[in-house]
Amino acid sequence: MATTADDVEKGTVDELADEPEQASRADDDNSLPAVPAGLALSRIPDSQYLLLAFSPTPAHPDDPLCRSRRWKVWLTLLAALLVMLSALTSSCSSGAAPWIQADLGGNTTLPLSLFLLGYVAGPWCWSPLSEAYGRRPFFVLGSLGLTAFLGASAAAPSYGALLVLRFFSGFFGAVPMTNSGALTGDIWHAKERGTAMSFYSVATFAGPALGPIIGSFAAYRLSWHWAFIIPCLFSAALCIAVLFFLPETYPPVLISRLACQLRKETGDERIRSALELAEMKSRGTPRVQRFRAEAWRLLGTPIVMISTEPIVAAVAAFASCCYALIYLLFEGYPVIFSEVHHLGPGYSSLPFLSILVGAIISVPVTLWYQKLYLRDVKREGRHTPEQRLPPALAGGPMIVVSFLWLGWGGYKPHVHWIVPTLSGVLQGVGSVLIFRSMQTYLIDAYERNAASALASNVVTRSIAGALFPLFAPALFHHLGVQWGCTLLAGCMFLLVPVPFLFERYGERLRRRSRFAPGR
Template structure:
């Protein structure tokens, strides 16, 4: 995720308009808010980039907001500001991002049904063929280090154009590969470029949506993150067993990727505010080179040093991972859940083909249950967001992050139930196949709710540092997801389906209390954090002071 999540994660709440003198606490809150408009919300150990702004004779500080040469929005209703785009256009952009995400996640799982056919044709072992899925996710590990920060340097749109084009072209190597080495190398680079929509689409949504409406948009977008992987095996299985063969899985993936890429390139606008203002400054200088020669945008005067870029892309995410208990525990939980998603790709054939005798194509259809469950999870999450407009008013725009955890409270126990249900009914051929298949709906709903809830929790907890939090989470999560398919089949064969599911469900059971504990102790943990702004805690103090002052005034 890009750090622009922070940019629009902090709207101007009602306390910013105060007619009386500001108290020290209110001044501190406003200082925290102003940091959301910086490039990444740099901490004291990571100074902001150097800005070489030309000195203006009309301003004491040329690089301050009072500098008349510094390009800004033309008032709060500037139509160029993505936050002011029409409701319909915002949804159009969200749909474009969702289509891109469906496509790249579809590519992660579509070949999973063809792995044994690939192994036979390319004369490799079944264990090596499992790398076809894993190596794609390894690309997800490295990609976020480049595409998130890159979108802040050159803008969202150029990154999308570059990555989608190369991602599409690398499908040629996969479709024409005559040895496993070529297939795996091209799969890695395909995943490396494919992760850009996953890491940057969240930033696009944050660029254009206000916090109240962003919850619904994020929920729908998150559904596409799970919809793609569930559709992949369905389509891949039917193509594999048809007369076309496994190579056409990759040709179809390329056609799908090319179509979605052209659609995104044609219809996805630039949404990153600093780059839009930079374009505006260039346009103004071109319109009147003499009068506007001193006009500039802040991004044109920013110079990132190598150490600053290294800190933002690699060092800070891992530093946060080691010093932030909330980020560490959430990352562990989401990594396990993410691993379960990709473990299903290898576990389902064991359960439904070997034990229940379904065909490869019918086994692929089982994944539709996960997709249906994800859609149900989205509806549940949207329903849970109903009180949020009221909470925004009550908390002056910054309600406690723990209010985002209700979905995870539901999903934690239900995920454990779903996994046990799948394992202990799927292990026996005497149990009809549809009994374990129904459990996939509950699993899909739980996975979607866990992700929506915890990712929203990270955004509201770290605000201007959410980009670094997401980078750390994505890197670790993708590494775990890549590892799960490598041992899933062996685990289910050696332990038995019921006991392998019990092992995974047991881990889920250990993690299930986490959202409840965070709901009770999260504010205290955030209060001792190096990176969590905790504006809600400061607002709570301010509200208590206002209440005490009102009571004292009433007594007088």
């Protein structure tokens, strides 16, 4: 996005301005070379190079912010489908877990947890690398890898092999979970981003809700292998769409391509992009030192952000609790609906549809919040990331109430199973409100480093999502359904104040950040 490119350029210009080297200029170089409409050149202090960037007006056809709305909607839809597929793949094994255990042995929870541990490992690679080399190469690699390992999972010869394959499925499946939000930030202006993120957030929860249903009925009617074959076929179709229809959207990479093209056309070797200048600056250092510095810049950014940025750390904790509670239900729902309410194979996974219904209901709710956001921007005359927070203010209490509802409405067999099932609607709405708000808040707050901020978020929530299901059966069996859900509601209640604190102190925290652009 234009602001993202500006941030990259500003950092590069500042670095180059500090160099003692004084560039020699020819007397006839007082005027800047002509460039196509939509591009702008600027001189860099104490450097012979000219910095290329997109200009606000007129629009350049390669600027993703200036492309047609139809093009943006298509990419948003494709990104949302990739997210839904990845999330669906994560949970499909839980529905087929009894059949997998009967055939291969092992623990019923570990295939889910190993996939989520792949989510932990993947973002450290995919997100920072996408900020250096662009979004498209890693979307392609992630789609191919996920399709291959899903197919291999369907043919796993042993339980150990299945666990390894599940880990690598999560590793490659982490690409859309971390980079789709950044892609959305590339192509939509800040005022429009909230609407696009609404559909992205719905996909985040539609996938986990559908996964157990597909896995359960596929294993019950056919075999557990089909719990992976069906997502594999879906993944193959989306992989073709990515290969042929997903272009590069990261502005600094697009500017680098245009700079290379202009150098060939004009013969002026001074025209450079911010990324090219940063790479040239690093060439003066020894190769080993340069490799270490580049590796730390790319792979260490998410670690540094979650360690030093209060906003990133608190959002990660808030979203992780919400996310982990969803994945805990993959082991909790069988206890409630199979053991307490005696629903049969396959049918005991149908209550997950309530979460999907809640996610769908959240769409008009989030669009209503988007109207309120636009009204606030117009009234205040400026945009701030904190204006994205109101949905999360409502979402947190919804999650707390939904778990109290699930526990105290579902622990008695004589109470109809629809009573605890309906709690999922409230959880679906609350979860999407939280994720839509927090994801957009991170993108707006960190812009150029949005992928790394989102990567930190994905890693922490995936760790929580991998761990919570492991103790879910013991939690409900020892404390009972009602008190187990009350304990979980209490954990979420402790994090409800997070968006309220950001609403008041967020701008002050961003001013102190070295990753957030100036406002």
